[in-house]
Amino acid sequence: MSAETLSVGDLLFEVQRSSRRKTLGLTVDRSGELKLYAPEATPREQLEKWAKSRQLWVYQKLAIKEASRPIPRPAGYMSGDxxxxxxxxxxxxxxxxxxxxxxxxxxxxxxxxxxxxxxxxxxxxxxxxxxxxxxxxxxxxxxxxxxxxxxxxxxxxxxxxxxxxxxxxxxxxxxxxxxxxxxxxxxxxxxxxxxxxxxxxxxxxxxxxxxxxxxxxxxxxxxxxxxxxxxxx
Ligand SMILES: [Zn+2]
Missing domain, CATH: 3.30.2010.10 (Metalloproteases ("zincins"), catalytic domain)
Incomplete structure (x- = not known):
């Protein structure tokens, strides 16, 4: 079980290293969890630098997710709700x-x-x-x-x-x-x-x-x- 994490500003990434990976990548999942994928031997400093360069993109993704959460019903309460x-x-x-x-x-x-x-x-x-x-x-x-x-x-x-x-x-x-x-x-x-x-x-x-x-x-x-x-x- 991998448990490496990386903090960049107020963002927390879960780092997943793999010998099969050749490039860095990241995903923002449904619940807003951030995953950073990296080749096995990538130094922490390089991960950090790369994650920093993607910070704005991550915030945009998170904002889109927040805005697209389903609105389950019209505003206001009715008797019986x-x-x-x-x-x-x-x-x-x-x-x-x-x-x-x-x-x-x-x-x-x-x-x-x-x-x-x-x-x-x-x-x-x-x-x-x-x-x-x-x-x-x-x-x-x-x-x-x-x-x-x-x-x-x-x-x-x-x-x-x-x-x-x-x-x-x-x-x-x-x-x-x-x-x-x-x-x-x-x-x-x-x-x-x-x-x-x-x-x-x-x-x-x-x-x-x-x-x-x-x-x-x-x-x-x-x-x-x-x-x-x-x-x-
Ligand atoms: Zn926790």
């Missing part, structure tokens, strides 16, 4: 008045009728506030269990990334994660916690992750699969 929170489905219902913009009760996500045109924003705010609190608690629980302690935890809009870990030990999570079942959220949290001790996806990284979460590969595969199904909020 499904919203997923922690893997459970809730139906949207508009009520004439209530305290607070969003109420979550058995099977229903209730919003004020007067907020109907801004329902998307209200739901998102609710996800970030209520769910953000939930994620922080969950990080604390797993962090205590594993003895891996981040410096800060933030819930943000990370575009199509689920989480990130900075060199200073700051963990960021995408608020959209909150749609998923808890076991998949746990995978993303654990994935980022392991980055506190292993910044790169090398063999040591995957070994540590497997030590903490033996069925991580299954959760990871499920996350990729679920990402396509749940791409609604």
């Amino acid at each position: 499904a919203v997923f929170y922690l893997g459970r489905s809730y139906r949207v219902r508009f009520v004439t008045d209530q305290e607070g913009a969003v109420h979550c009760r058995t099977g229903w996500l209730e919003l004020r009728l007067s907020d109907k045109t801004d329902a998307e924003a209200r739901i998102r705010e609710w996800f970030q506030a209520t769910g953000g609190h939930w994620i922080k608690e969950r990080v604390k629980l797993l962090s205590d269990r594993y003895g891996l302690v981040p410096s800060t935890v933030e819930i943000l809009d990370l575009g199509n990334r689920w989480g990130s870990c900075s060199a200073a030990g700051r963990l960021n999570f995408n608020w959209r994660l909150l749609q998923f079942p808890i076991r998949l959220i746990d995978y993303v949290i654990t994935h980022e916690l392991v980055h506190l001790v292993e910044p790169h996806h090398n063999d040591d990284y995957w070994r540590r992750l497997e030590g903490l979460m033996p069925d991580y590969a299954d959760r990871k595969a499920k996350l990729l699969e679920t990402t396509r199904e749940y791409d609604r909020v």
Whole structure:
């Protein structure tokens, strides 16, 4: 299993060397993962220089991918629309008045009728506030269990990334994660916690992750699969 990576600016390439290759090449796959293909003995400096020369092309590719993601439905929510929170489905219902913009009760996500045109924003705010609190608690629980302690935890809009870990030990999570079942959220949290001790996806990284979460590969595969199904909020 190859695990060589190369960072150029904020881009991270997975390097795949092969004795059969004669030239350098790179691909941007569906999920935005970057792969750099190189002849076996290419020095790192040469890879870096070449990747730098392709940086603009990569950004363009990533931008096209972002813009061409399917828009699953027209903007706005209707009564009866499904919203997923922690893997459970809730139906949207508009009520004439209530305290607070969003109420979550058995099977229903209730919003004020007067907020109907801004329902998307209200739901998102609710996800970030209520769910953000939930994620922080969950990080604390797993962090205590594993003895891996981040410096800060933030819930943000990370575009199509689920989480990130900075060199200073700051963990960021995408608020959209909150749609998923808890076991998949746990995978993303654990994935980022392991980055506190292993910044790169090398063999040591995957070994540590497997030590903490033996069925991580299954959760990871499920996350990729679920990402396509749940791409609604
Ligand atoms: Zn990672």
